[in-house]
Amino acid sequence: xxxLIAGNWKMNGNRTMVRTLISEVVNALDAExxxxxxxxxxxxxxxxxxxxxxHTLYGFPVISFGMQDISEYExxxxxGDISASMAADAACTYVILGHSERRQYHGETNEKVKLKAxxxxxxxxxxxxxxxxxxxxxxxxxxxxxVGEQLxxxxxxxxxxxxxxxxxxxxxxxxxxxxxxxxxxxxxxHQFIREKLEDKVPDASKVRILYGGSMxxxxxxxxxHIQNVDGGLIxxxxxxxxxxxxxxxxx
Ligand code: PEP
Numbered sequence: 001x002x003x004l005i006a007g008n009w010k011m012n013g014n015r016t017m018v019r020t021l022i023s024e025v026v027n028a029l030d031a032e033x034x035x036x037x038x039x040x041x042x043x044x045x046x047x048x049x050x051x052x053x054x055h056t057l058y059g060f061p062v063i064s065f066g067m068q069d070i071s072e073y074e075x076x077x078x079x080g081d082i083s084a085s086m087a088a089d090a091a092c093t094y095v096i097l098g099h100s101e102r103r104q105y106h107g108e109t110n111e112k113v114k115l116k117a118x119x120x121x122x123x124x125x126x127x128x129x130x131x132x133x134x135x136x137x138x139x140x141x142x143x144x145x146x147v148g149e150q151l152x153x154x155x156x157x158x159x160x161x162x163x164x165x166x167x168x169x170x171x172x173x174x175x176x177x178x179x180x181x182x183x184x185x186x187x188x189x190h191q192f193i194r195e196k197l198e199d200k201v202p203d204a205s206k207v208r209i210l211y212g213g214s215m216x217x218x219x220x221x222x223x224x225h226i227q228n229v230d231g232g233l234i235x236x237x238x239x240x241x242x243x244x245x246x247x248x249x250x251x
Contacts, residue, residue, distance in 0.1 A: 003251040005232055005251055006233050008068060012046075015049055015052060022043065023056055025041070026060045026063065029062070041064070042065060042093065044065065044067065045065065047068070047082055050065065050092070064093035065092060067090075068096050068099065069096065069099070069102055069106075070084050070120065071084075084119035084125065085123055094125065095127055096130065096168075097128065097129050099170075110154045113129060114155070114156055117129060118156045118157075121158075127165055128167075128210070128233065129165060131147045131151060132150075132170040132175075132212075133171055134146075135172070148192070162201075162203040162206060165207055167208075168212050169190060169193060169209060169210070170212035170213050174212075174214050175235065176214070177213075180219055186211055190227070191227065193228070209230050210233045211224075211229050212235070215237060220247040231251065
């Protein structure tokens, strides 16, 4: 399966930085197109700058883009929110859901993630559903149980036909900390996620399962070659063209 390398830019930068970063990524990939044979590339700028990214990508549509979250409501009086149909209007291919920072700071629940995923599928947008345990949950030996419960409640009901969804396994304690999960723990978790998906969706073997959490050029090759790791969700290292593409090069 072709790997997906996704850059979550979070709430960083400003318009100038976003324009510079996306132009650099385009120029570098244009010069080294073989990366695109092995990896699909997607970027997730702050929503306000989606149109800047979209504008730059008109000339280089092989890079996809998306939002970092959407509302659980379809429309109406929800000040500050952006709907799934607006994400479709903005030509998003993907939307990240249930990121641990949304769960921690914005009260995101598994139930909301599921609702949002259903709204996105109705718009033909691929949800990237994030799951992952905290450090204490792992220390107590509960990592598989926690992730299993998250998947149970987050994955939208999909019957009969295959619909594109992506799952990102992001151990909370590895995000932005410089710590990464052990390769064997990643292998076990990704295998477990694949098996869980088999109970939930048709063609689970086609669902990409990304790893996220302090991925960087130095550890990307090892992580990306673990069985059932179908790409990476990259935070900090996606904010620099050379580190982002050095990771993609290992796909
Ligand atoms: C993330 O926020 O999804 C992430 C993986 O961040 P980082 O790569 O900085 O750990």
